[in-house]
Amino acid sequence: MINHRIARALALGVGLTLGLAACDRVGPHEGYAVLDTSVYIDAKKDAQPVADVVQRNTTAPARPPNIVIILADDLGYGDLGAYGNTLIRTPNLDALAKAGARFTDFYASGSTCSASRAGLLTGRYPLRSGTDTPLLPGHGSRLEKLSRPLTRWSAELGMMERLETPVDGLPASEITIPEALKLAGYATGMVGKWHLGDFSADPRHNPRRHGFDFFAGLPHANDEFPLPYWKNDTEVDPNVGLRQGGVTATLTREAIDFIDANQTRPFFLYFAHKNVHKPLIPSPEFAGRSVAGAYGDSVEELDWSVGEVMRALAERHLLDRTLVLFTSDNGPWYLGSPGSLRGRKGQPMEGGQRVPAIAQWPGHIPAGSVITAPTMNIDLFPTLLGLAGLDLPRDRTIDGRDIGGLLSGGESASPHEALFFFNSCVIDGARSGRWKYYRWVNLYTWPVPLDKQSSVIGRGAHARSYTDPQTGETLQLAGHDQLLFDVEADSNESYDVLSVHPDDAARLHAAIEQWEREFFANPRGWK
Numbered sequence: 464m465i466n467h468r469i470a471r472a473l474a475l476g477v478g479l480t481l482g483l484a485a486c487d488r489v490g491p492h493e494g495y496a497v498l499d500t501s502v503y504i505d506a507k508k509d510a511q512p513v514a515d516v517v518q519r520n521t522t523a524p525a526r527p528p529n530i531v532i533i534l535a536d537d538l539g540y541g542d543l544g545a546y547g548n549t550l551i552r553t554p555n556l557d558a559l560a561k562a563g564a565r566f567t568d569f570y571a572s573g574s575t576c577s578a579s580r581a582g583l584l585t586g587r588y589p590l591r592s593g594t595d596t597p598l599l600p601g602h603g604s605r606l607e608k609l610s611r612p613l614t615r616w617s618a619e620l621g622m623m624e625r626l627e628t629p630v631d632g633l634p635a636s637e638i639t640i641p642e643a644l645k646l647a648g649y650a651t652g653m654v655g656k657w658h659l660g661d662f663s664a665d666p667r668h669n670p671r672r673h674g675f676d677f678f679a680g681l682p683h684a685n686d687e688f689p690l691p692y693w694k695n696d697t698e699v700d701p702n703v704g705l706r707q708g709g710v711t712a713t714l715t716r717e718a719i720d721f722i723d724a725n726q727t728r729p730f731f732l733y734f735a736h737k738n739v740h741k742p743l744i745p746s747p748e749f750a751g752r753s754v755a756g757a758y759g760d761s762v763e764e765l766d767w768s769v770g771e772v773m774r775a776l777a778e779r780h781l782l783d784r785t786l787v788l789f790t791s792d793n794g795p796w797y798l799g800s801p802g803s804l805r806g807r808k809g810q811p812m813e814g815g816q817r818v819p820a821i822a823q824w825p826g827h828i829p830a831g832s833v834i835t836a837p838t839m840n841i842d843l844f845p846t847l848l849g850l851a852g853l854d855l856p857r858d859r860t861i862d863g864r865d866i867g868g869l870l871s872g873g874e875s876a877s878p879h880e881a882l883f884f885f886n887s888c889v890i891d892g893a894r895s896g897r898w899k900y901y902r903w904v905n906l907y908t909w910p911v912p913l914d915k916q917s918s919v920i921g922r923g924a925h926a927r928s929y930t931d932p933q934t935g936e937t938l939q940l941a942g943h944d945q946l947l948f949d950v951e952a953d954s955n956e957s958y959d960v961l962s963v964h965p966d967d968a969a970r971l972h973a974a975i976e977q978w979e980r981e982f983f984a985n986p987r988g989w990k
Contacts, residue, residue: 478818484602491979494903494915495618495887499860502627502986503593508636513674516858517643523852527647529785529825530847531732531772534583535765536576536656536684536740538819539631539795541802542762546819548800551759555770556821563823564832570839570882570894571793574808574815576684578656578885579630579792579840580735584639584673586844586855586863588883591988594659596887600687601631601664618887621911621918624809625887628803632660634949635745636987638856640844641674644731647851652677652721654714655735658684663691663698671695675733679717685710685737685744707744710737715768719775726779729851734772735792738765739799741881758798783825786850790840791818805956811884811891811904812956822870827871836877837894842866860988887917890979893971897951900971906943914942945972 466869489499543553545560560671572582577598578589589595611627618625633639641651650665653675660668661682670678679694681703689702692710694717703710718734738745738761745760751766753759769789776782794801794815796808806812820838822828841863849865868874892901905913905921915920924942931937947961947968961968982988 468715490983491889492917494889494891494905494917495625496889496979498590498593498629498888499968499986500593502934503630503634505634505636505987508987508989509634511636511858513638513642513856514646516856517638517646517848518854518857519647519852520854523647524850526784527649527729527851528827529730529732530644530850531734531776531785532583532785532843533769533772534580534655534733534735535778535789535791535819536736536738537793537796537799537808538739538762538765538791539799539801539807540804540814540817540819541800542739542795543819545764545821546802550755551753551762553762553766555766555773556789559769559773559787559823560821562825562830563821563828564785564834566822566834566838567858568835568837569790569818569820570816570837570884571791571818572816572839572841573885574793574810576656576740576792580657580659581633581637583792583840583843584633584641584733584843585637586640586861587637587859587988588841588862589884590885590888590982591860591862591986592634593628594633596624596626596628596886598628598631598660598683599626600683601661615793618913619918620859621913621915621920624905624913630660632662632665633673635667635672637673639674641676641731641733641855642845643674643844643848643856644729644851647853648729649851650677650721650725650728650731651675651733652718652732653680653733653735654678654717654721654739655686655733656740657682657735662693665697669693669696676890677721680714681710681737684740686741693923705742705744707737707742708746708750711768712746715771718772721776722772722779722781722942726781731847731866736765736768738762738768739795739879741796741798743798756798762799786822786824786827786847788820788822788843790820795819803954805954810907811886811901813899813950813954816884824870828870832872836864836866836869836875837879837882837896838869838877839863839879839882842878844891846870858990860990862905880970883975883978890975893975894950895967895971895974896958897949898967898971899948899950899956900944900975901969902959902972902975904946911941916942947971 544557571579573579581594662669692700743757749764801814804814806814864878884892927941948956
């Protein structure tokens, strides 16, 4: 006789499978979306030379600026002294903010690693490239691969977020910042964490296939093993394992060596740190130095690395010719401070996507300036192409906007009518001016783990209501419907004001639906 527990488990699995199959129609649903994965296979676009669609314009400078992007991993909005932290010492990043501009309302384009990095490098919302959730290592164990259907069932129940992507790496058809900048004569280099396709398993995903002349670093997050260290197309160490204490110093030396090798020409350096992603393994020189534990030690080592790069630029008399941008890929995970913001990594709320961002370029960005306009890392692509004298690709939609005027102080308003916040391949919310609107979002509040109506638990929560027998009025007792927050006055997103400002909520709801209509009609945004 079959064990009753096994029978119940099989019945549940069959039921969930049938339920999921019923929801396989393409388009947005109540809290998640189904994509036509075939749109990410485009051999013609993959083979198209970047020069066919990106051109130098008549205003191109004779000598464009060097560009350095330093990206932290899982660093919280409140983890730096420049953003109010009093426990962790970050003198180099604080000095960077003092000498340049500090953003107060800068967002990552995703609340997790791969999505945010894809948005930063392409200037497009990550859903356009199929990278809306973290890309998994190609060498995953058989058990991990077999467990993936279970994650779908868990998501349907409302126990965990969906972790599925229609691609295993950034599609070759996407144009990245380095691919474009090479047309303006830039040397391009990357050091650090890639996480846009495991090139240990598939060499097509190596950063050198996406515009970088030089690469040294890791294919994915430092909590996924084996953790190989690569230099260009060569695997130097098949598994760094937990010997990660020296990685930050090694990457810093590689970054400075790249600067040394390209002093006489414009260069683009993308330095994507492993810090402060778990496991937190600072070097012996920094272990135990911070009163904020291993997390604080790792932030202070990150700050040291930034100081070394800035010192190298100064000693080589390159500061005045170099735009330096620092930010984080998303908010803090288990540890770290989101400041006054609600939410953490993996959530579209402020703490999951509003991140520290600092820019310095002497003579071009006013020292000590503060930029309060809502912006996003997708804005870096058009901004940097503009500085290099390049037109935007004419064959595709670019979601980012040029924020050069904000950096110079010549403008103060956001170039976006609305910024969109995604979760499970669907737009959960939108920000416009002071307003942040959610048509649905998982709030992670007791006793419901995930309460969007796309899950069994969420539907149950929304069904809990009470109808007054005297008045006939019905009130929902659990779950939630749409929410509207004034994030300028209430950055913690604690007080729903939709009933006071219904027109603003309706405007943002309409903007979300319009974007989705256009997206599902043309997912890749080809023109």
